[in-house]
Amino acid sequence: MGAMCSWVAVQGAAKAEVLGTLELAETGEEVLPGEESSEFCCCEFPGGWFVIYSEDFDWATPELTVDLSRFGPVLGCRYENKVEMTSTAWVLRDGAEVWRVHHDNTQSIYRLDVTGDPPPELAEMRERLFREQADDGGEESDTDFIADIPQELSKLVCGFRVEEGDEVFTGLQARGGRAAATTRPAQPSEAKPGFLARLFGRR
Numbered sequence: 001m002g003a004m005c006s007w008v009a010v011q012g013a014a015k016a017e018v019l020g021t022l023e024l025a026e027t028g029e030e031v032l033p034g035e036e037s038s039e040f041c042c043c044e045f046p047g048g049w050f051v052i053y054s055e056d057f058d059w060a061t062p063e064l065t066v067d068l069s070r071f072g073p074v075l076g077c078r079y080e081n082k083v084e085m086t087s088t089a090w091v092l093r094d095g096a097e098v099w100r101v102h103h104d105n106t107q108s109i110y111r112l113d114v115t116g117d118p119p120p121e122l123a124e125m126r127e128r129l130f131r132e133q134a135d136d137g138g139e140e141s142d143t144d145f146i147a148d149i150p151q152e153l154s155k156l157v158c159g160f161r162v163e164e165g166d167e168v169f170t171g172l173q174a175r176g177g178r179a180a181a182t183t184r185p186a187q188p189s190e191a192k193p194g195f196l197a198r199l200f201g202r203r
Contacts, residue, residue: 002082003034006060007053009158013071015042015050019172021068022052029171034162038171045159045167049075053160053169057086065092077154079162081147085109089150091157101150109139112146121156125149 010018019025024040031038033053042052054060057080065076069092078088090100099116110133112126126149133145155161 002080003162004057004080004082005034005053005055005162006057006076006078007033007051007154007160008060008065008068008077009045009049009051009075009154009160010068010071011050011073011158012048013050013068015044017071018050018052018068021071023175024052024172025175027171027173031169031171033169038173040172040174041169042172043160043167043169047159048072049158049160051158051160051169052172062090062097065090066095069093069095075154075157077150079147079151081144085144085147087147087150089153089157101153103146103150105144105146109133109141109144110146112149119153119156122149122153125152 019042024042026042027038029038031041033041034055036055039056040052040054042050044050057078060076060078062076065074068074074092076088076090076092078086080086084104084106086104088100088102091098097116099118100114101118101122102113103111105111110130114122129145129149133141133143136143136145151161151163155164159165160167
């Protein structure tokens with residue numbers, strides 16, 4: 001089926017302040033991100049990271065993360081593998097973007113745009129996954145390994161990435177205003193799945 005989702009993670013902020021800013025409220029329902037049982041959900045991770053996940057690819061915007069960065073460091077992520085294989089992660093502090101890593105395979109499966117000062121672990125991730133891509137056929141492969149790089153960075157920073165982990169999330173409901181997601185119509189699956197998506201059969 002594939003995923004079209006986004007999320008933000010804020011470090012060191014009070015959950016009530018973040019949810020109040022986003023005009024979201026907890027439902028008490030336990031949900032699994034990606035099952036589409038709840039438009040929004042949240043979970044607290046080690047290191048003081050509070051993750052808010054949305055089933056809407058367009059929800060996590062640069063403007064949203066700039067606003068949330070007044071509470072502490074913020075990670076923003078977008079991921080989709082239904083139409084195009086698109087994967088992006090970025091971090092802000094005090095309203096300024098520290099780094100951004102973006103991939104989409106519309107022009108080349110090896111495309112990886114990097115700006116700012118990303119974690120040093122990126123070099124190893126890039127070398128390893130570019131090598132796996134080449135070993136699997138490069139541009140002709142049915143799997144997009146490069147799309148995993150922003151997701152591995154997300155896990156490195158806040159502990160969460162899509163299609164992995166068994167953390168229990170709590171459903172959220174919008175109270176109106178900015179948090180309301182705009183659901184995009186379903187599209188036929190055309191993208192090359194990421195490595196973990198292929199491994200676990202979640203496409």
